Structures are given as structure tokens and as C-alpha cells.
Amino acid sequence: MGCEQWREILSAQLDGEETPAERIAVDAHLDGCTGCRDWCDRAATVTRRSRLALSGPAPAHGQRRRVVPGPDLTDAVLAALPAPRRLRDRLVFALRTGLALIGALQLVLGLAQVGRGPAAGHAHGALDTLTSGHLWHESAAWNIAVGAGFLFVAARRTPTSGLLPTLSAFVGALVLLSANDLVTGRVEPARLVSHGFLLTGYLIVVALSRPRLRPDGPAGRDHRDRPAWRLAAHDVPTATPPLRLVPPHVGSARIRDRSAA
Amino acid sequence: MSDDDAEVTAWALAAGRGDREAAARFIRATQQHVRRFVAHLISPAEADDLTQETYLRAMRSLPSFAARSSARTWLLGIARRTAVDHVRAATSRPRTVPLSEWHDTPDTRGSGFDGEVVLNDLLLALPADRREAFVATQVLGLSYAEAAEVCGCPVGTIRSRVARAREDLVVLVEGNPRSIRRRPGSAAG
Ligand SMILES: [Zn+2]
Secondary structure (H helix, E strand, O other): HHHHHHHHHHHHHHHOOOOOHHHHHHHHHHHOHHHHHHHHHHHHHHHHHHHHHHHHOOOHHHOOOOOOOOOOHHHHHHHHHOOHHHHHHHHHHHHHHHHHHHHHHHHHHHHHHHHHOOOOOHOOOOOOOOHHHHHHHHHHHHHHHHHHHHHHHOOOOOOOOOHHHHHHHHHHHHHHHHHHHHHHHOOOHHHHHHOOOOOOOHHHHHHHHHHHHOOOHHHHHHHOOOOOOOOOOOHOOOOOOOOOOOOOOHHHHHHHHHHHO | OOOHHHHHHHEEEHHHHHHHHHHHHHHHHHHHHHHHHHHHHHHHHHHHHHHHHHHHHHHHHHOOOOOOOOOHHHHHHHHHHHHHHHHHHHHHHOOOOHHHHHHHOOOOOOOOHHHHHHHHHHOOOOHHHHHHHHHHHHHOOOOHHHHHHHOOOHHHHHHHHHHHHHHHHHHHHHHHOOHHHHHHHHHOO
């Protein structure tokens, strides 16, 4: 084994990273090698000096070290971050949960409607039972569709605006017709209560498709005017290209720091 | 993982879930560490910018931080990558600072920093991979295993890089026996 390898062990020993076997072996080598003994002394001196000069005394919690203590960057970093996510995320979660419940309820109501058939008291006046029965089923199908749509929106994390045109037209028409039917006495107010779920679900879908509440919403887009550095998935420290050597003549940066300090 | 590290990691996880208070604690507890790391990897003058950029990157990656390593080494790994990217960008840009600025700039540092200035210059003369291994273990006091996580290489590589860095420094200091004392004097005069 050459002296270079012994010196690697000596270096590890200075950091307390040598194995017990290595310690014994290197002690034996030092007994017979003045070169390595000498090197070990110098390496220890350089190490001590570096630690002292570069890291200074290390106070508890590393708050104010002597070397390069800079301004507290906490506020600057937090200010550059997207709006508080916590509140927004909670709100979105609550809305989606609510929508899922309403969707499930709507679905169950629709299915129950299919099984039950039109109630006798509900038969719409002059219509014969055949037409009335089919209209009943058609309305059940709509209830099922809307329930399924709500569940779909609640389950997805992506923007939900795709359902909006159909839902808006449906809810709008239903509200107008219900108001009309209420005035002309063609529907009991109790029947309209079930539309309340539909309306609530619709409003939640509208809220969820607002840009501020989208998962990939403007949070990431607020800072377009900032210097563009991007964070890709590989920026997480797994890939490890080597640092390139800065040649000694690239000294302007170091000089600037001298005047800045 | 020490108690301190465990606490910092807990803050990082909470911050990843959107807890701003935890994010603030996380930054306060780690920023001097990050600053010293990038200061010695690149230069003290750019330490603030690089530190801030490191945190902006880290904050974006926090939601996916899974605490497989301590948050401290995870963060230092991001700091290292920020430094790597900085060097890459800097070397691809034409230099605009005139060389004369070198000589005209008076040294306004307090004398307490002289040793640091010289040692920092010596460090910058090291090959980058040895420098980062040396700074991580000697200046930041990381274990070889932690430094290996930060640099994304095997522990044995850190061990040999630290040894090489020591060899280089021994040679540099011996080669310029007066370098430790001479610089501050010449700058003042
Ligand atoms: Zn030897």
C-alpha cells in the first residue's frame, strides 16, 4: 500500500471516520514512515486552521456564526412564495368533500326515482300515464347524470370548467321553470327542496373552477416577471454533475466581495 | 439524525404541507448553514443571492420532500445544485468586470476576517469536487455519510476527496509560506 492510501486513512482519522482496524494499521505505518508523520502534522494544522477560520466558534443552534453571517432571509423567501396554500387547500378540500356528498345524494335520489315510478298525486294533470312515466324516467336520468358529474368533479384534481356550460344551462332553465311552476301552482314547495342540493352542487363546481382555487392555479404564475430560473423534477439533488473548477483568474467576484463586506 | 436535525426535518415536512410558520422556522434554523456552504463554494459576495435562490427552489420542492434523508442534507444538496448551476451560467457569460478593478478595490474588511479571506482563496484554488467535500465536512461539520448525501456520491468518494483536498491545501500553504500573513498587509498598503 502506497503512502497516498495511508494518507487517505490519516485524513479520515482527522475526521474520526476511520475504522478501528485502519487505526491500528496506520499507527504501525506511522512508526516507520517519517514522510507520513510529517504530512499528518501539517494536514492537522491546515485542518485546524480551516475549521477555525472558516466556521468560527460554533454557538448553539448556529444562529450567529462569525463567518458570513448575513441578513435574515426568512421574510424575503416567504414573500416570494405563492399565497398561503394551507387555507386554500383546506377550502378546496372542504368544497370537494361537500360536492362528493351532494353528488352521491343526487345519484341515490335519481336511482330511487327510477325504482319508484311517478307518485299518483304527482301525475301532471292532462298527460297520459305513458308520457308521464317516460318523463319521470327522463328526469331521473338527469338526476343521475348530474350526480355522476358532481362525483367526477369532486374526484378530479384538475380544472373542472368543462362541465360548466351544460350545468349552467340546466340549472338556469330549472330555476326559471321552477319559479314559473311555483307561481302557477304546478309544483309544491317541498318538491323544490331537492333542487337545493343541485343548486349547491352547481355553485361548488363554479367555485372550484375559479382560477384561484385550481390546484395548478396562479400560484406558480404570479412571478412571471422574476428572473427566470425553473425548477424541474431533476432539480432535487439526485443528479450530480461535478462543479466546474473556477480558474484563479476569475477573481472579480472575490474582489467584489471584498469591497462589499 | 440528531434531535436538532429531527426538529428541522419536522419543520420541513410541515412546511411542505403548507405551514408557513414551520417554513419560517425551517429557514431561520438552516440559513447560516446554507449561506456558509455557498459562500465557500462560490464566493461570499454572492452568498446572499445563492442562499435565497436555494430556498426558493427548496420551497417549491418541499411538498415532495419525503424525509428519506434529513432536511438539512436535502437542503444542502439543493444548495449545491444551485451553486453548480450558478457556475455553469457564469462561465457561459462573457466577463464584463475590468481586470483593473481587482487592484483598485481597497480592502475594507475588518482584520478578524483575514484568515478567512486567505483560506477562502486557497479553497477556491481547489478542484470543485474536492472543495465541496472539504467545505461540507470541515466547515459545515457534516459526517462523511451526510456529505455523500449532499454531493450525491458514495461515502468512499467523499473520503478520498477530503484527503486530496488536505493534500492540496498542505501543498498550497507550504508553497506560499507567507500567504497566510502576507495578503492582509499587502491589501492595506
Ligand atoms: Zn507513508
